[in-house]
Amino acid sequence: MLGLAYRFEPGAEDDGVSVVLPLALLPQIRDAGFDWQVPGLRDELITGLLRALPKAIRRHVVPAADWAGKFSEQLADEGPEKHFGLPGRSLKEALARLIQPLANQPVSASDFDDERVPGHLRMNFRAVDERGRVAGSDRDLATLQQRLSDRSRQSVAQSIARPGSPGGGRERRPDAAAVAAASARGPIAQDGLTDWTFGDLPDVLDTKVAGGVVRGYPAIVDRGSTVSVRLEATADAAASATRDGVLRLVLLNVPSPASYVQNHLTSAEKLALAASPYQNVAALIEDARTAVVRGLIDEGAPSGVIRTEAEFRRVRDAVNATLVDSLFTCVSLVARILTKSRDVERGIKSQNSLALLGPLNDIRSQLGGLIRPGFISTTGVERLAHLPRYLDGMLERLKTLANEPGKDRTRMTEYERMAKAFEDAGGTIPPAADASATLVEVRWLLEEYRVSVFAQRLGTAQPVSPQRIMKALAAR
Structure with missing residues (x-):
């Protein structure tokens, strides 16, 4: 109560x-x-x-x-x-x-x-x-939960660690052996980890506080060059953190083929990558490695939330076995994307009519939402494959823009109505780091909708319409 x-x-x-x-x-x-x-x-x-x-x-x-x-x-x-x-x-x-x-x-x-x-x-x-x-x-x-999220997370961890054994509260999984092992090791929180040396993680730990049950959710937290094990206050926060933490641990435990890949690129690929929004080619390839490893982890463990050492070792070995070929494929695709993006930029610059300023700015904004520093890993390898078609859609629009400005204006009004509904629902392009899965889905539905409106002959990856977009937003 x-x-x-x-x-x-x-x-x-x-x-x-x-x-x-x-x-x-x-x-x-x-x-x-x-x-x-x-x-x-x-x-x-x-x-x-x-x-x-x-x-x-x-x-x-x-x-x-x-x-x-x-x-x-x-x-x-x-x-x-x-x-x-x-x-x-x-x-x-x-x-x-x-x-x-x-x-x-x-x-x-x-x-x-x-x-x-x-x-x-x-x-x-x-x-x-x-x-x-x-x-x-x-x-x-x-608002209060957001403002006090750090303090409440610390309070959850302290409440669970305080009673009983050094390991803290009781595990809620059927397998009680894991929590016993955690208790034997001591407090669950650990820092500076570069490998899975902390045993299996329980899903939930809880204890009674102030007449209620305080529930803590163990998570692996990405710290950049290391990871930490922490208790999160909600299951969603723990799942999100652990997905990133597992990715970091795999990256730390699988040798990087970045140098090998960079040395074996074709001249055309090197030229394309050199003009990217990344600081240098090495940074681009490292971001591509992150995207590829994320994709391979998702194939091996669809939820991305690995909680046992055995599962981690299995996924790590699977990633190691296919990383070189997968990274080559990804980098080659990125080279194609960057080449097309330069074609779009040249197409925008070739138009000099002030009457076309509105649609040209719209195309420029669309391009900026797709191609930016870090776009490979934030887009993900699965969605990355659709970017060439989105860019072809921009090129198609640029070809007809000068001859059909009225039609383009009508189409742009159709798109802007959906974009406004997305914005009113809290969506942004690119999506915020904590954006819901629904808003991320609608963000890509909007790209497909652009293709259906401005370059219909290219086709869409999935059925898309204003009704589908509004239905998705209503279900968020």
């Missing part, structure tokens, strides 16, 4: 009701049900929400205080005391369902203007450390 605190001080940041969250439990709390407030303030909150509706809807539920009492009674079985922390309708969704037949028009949760609702009626979230000291508070749980 979570504690509550109340402060009556109008104007204070935490005026009203606060949920008190132990720092170690903070990452595990979901923002579900808290928007319903406590029963004693719910009528006042509903009143505030009704007054925050657009006038066309609000006029059907006046006086707001009277309607608030009626709605509160109707929603008595849906309050947070029934489903705190569980998936369920938000208060605004529930209210919208009741108001819609009265207003005789569509009403949704987005119609309520939160800025017009008194601040003290929104639940506040207060994180406290093991001594009860306030670590931070915020009306937005996700």
Whole structure:
């Protein structure tokens, strides 16, 4: 059970009701049900929400205080005391369902203007450390979790390491031998590792703190020239970190054929690579090696999250056996890509009409989103194979641009509508390092959509349409 605190001080940041969250439990709390407030303030909150509706809807539920009492009674079985922390309708969704037949028009949760609702009626979230000291508070749980992510991760690790044996808490996997081995070795956190010398990693370690279960997720963390073993606060964070940590360990334990590959490139390939956005050819080949190894790991272990030494050794040996040939293939492909990118740059420069400035800037922006320092490893070998077609699409567009500026403008409007929806959903090109899998998928759907709009004859790698893009964004 979570504690509550109340402060009556109008104007204070935490005026009203606060949920008190132990720092170690903070990452595990979901923002579900808290928007319903406590029963004693719910009528006042509903009143505030009704007054925050657009006038066309609000006029059907006046006086707001009277309607608030009626709605509160109707929603008595849906309050947070029934489903705190569980998936369920938000208060605004529930209210919208009741108001819609009265207003005789569509009403949704987005119609309520939160800025017009008194601040003290929104639940506040207060994180406290093991001594009860306030670590931070915020009306937005996700913001608080993000701001205190480092401290909460440390609190999770300390909570699990503190009780019982030196190895800390209890493993949640059926194989208890691994956690026993971890306990015998001592604390799970280790630094400066260059090989898998820490035994098998349990999936989860947990212990009881403040009446709740603090769950820690062991992870291998990439430190550049070494890796560390750490406890992450969430399973997703541990999986993401371990994917990068395993990649680093394989790179450290498989001899690099970069020099051999560079020495055996053709003259044309050397010329193409010399004009890349990378600092030098060696940096480009190293980035290609990272991309190739990532791809080979994903083939051998689709999740990329390896947790046993035996599995690591197997994948490492498989990578070592095919790395040279795979790296040659990748570097040759990159040379083709860079050659086509220069053709696109020349095509842009050859156009000198001010009327074409808009589409030319659009093509230049598309090119910059694809070809940039680090693009090989961030794109990945699987998607890299599609870049020549994307570049051919730009060249096709440049050929018809001067003769069909009106058609291009219409097509560009079609594309920009989808690009705006992607941007509104939080997407960027290139994607942010922590972008969701859905946003990354849509980022590449947009490239395919460009081909379908501007260079249809080239074909797309998968069916793509505005409907598919919007459906993907809605499912994120």
